[in-house]
Amino acid sequence: MIVGASTTAYEAAEKEFDALLSDVEGDPLALYQLALYLRDLRLYRLSIAAAARLIDAARIDTMQAPGAIARLRYPAYYRDLVLPAAAEHNLDPLLVFALIRQESLFEGFATSYAAAQGLMQIIPDTGQWIALQLGWRDYQNSDVYRPYVNVAFGTYYLRYVMDSLDGLPYAALAGYNGGPGNAAQWLSISGPDLDLFVQTIGFDETRTYVRRIYEQYNVYRALYGVS
Numbered sequence: 001m002i003v004g005a006s007t008t009a010y011e012a013a014e015k016e017f018d019a020l021l022s023d024v025e026g027d028p029l030a031l032y033q034l035a036l037y038l039r040d041l042r043l044y045r046l047s048i049a050a051a052a053r054l055i056d057a058a059r060i061d062t063m064q065a066p067g068a069i070a071r072l073r074y075p076a077y078y079r080d081l082v083l084p085a086a087a088e089h090n091l092d093p094l095l096v097f098a099l100i101r102q103e104s105l106f107e108g109f110a111t112s113y114a115a116a117q118g119l120m121q122i123i124p125d126t127g128q129w130i131a132l133q134l135g136w137r138d139y140q141n142s143d144v145y146r147p148y149v150n151v152a153f154g155t156y157y158l159r160y161v162m163d164s165l166d167g168l169p170y171a172a173l174a175g176y177n178g179g180p181g182n183a184a185q186w187l188s189i190s191g192p193d194l195d196l197f198v199q200t201i202g203f204d205e206t207r208t209y210v211r212r213i214y215e216q217y218n219v220y221r222a223l224y225g226v227s
Contacts, residue, residue: 044106120154178206
C-alpha cells in the first residue's frame, strides 16, 4: 500500500512494471539500464527487482555477478541516515541495511497489512512509545514515513531490544519481528547458540525473518568489504 496514492493506481503501475520487465527480460543490458534508471528515480524497490531479474536470468548466484550489479540487488541506500544512526546505537550498519532490505526493500512509504510503516516497518504503538523515549515533540504517526525519523526510531528500537536480549543480534531480530517478550522466552530455552535459538522460535514468520536477514547480512558483508 502507498500512502497518498490510490491502491488502484499503484496496482496498475505494478502491472506496467511487470510487463516492462517481461519485455526486456532477454536483454541483459536493458535490464541493467532499467535498474540504474529506477535507482536514479529513487524507486529503489523496483530497481532491486530489475537487478534481481538480471542476475536470475543469468542463472548465477548474486556473489558471482559483477560487484556493481550485485550491489544494485543488495544496495546501501540512505547511508547518510543509517551510518550515523548505527554508530550512535553501536549497531553494525550492514545488519541495519539487511533489515531494511527485508522489511521494505528501501521503500520509504511501504506499509504492511499489519500496519507496520516505513523503511524499518514500525507499527504505530511502537512508534508512539519510541517518540516518548526520545522526547520527540509533536510526534504524529505519519512521521515514520519520513526516512530520517524511521531510521532514527528503528535503530533506537533495535538497540533497545538487543540490550534486553544479552546483546545478541539474532535474538534482537527475533524480538524486532516477533516481540521482545517472545524472544526472551525463546532465548531462555535455547541459550546463546544461534542454530538452536532459530529452531526454538515459535513463529514460522519470525523464524523465516531471522534466517532471511542473516542470509542477506552475509551478502552485505561480502559485498561491502567485510569477509
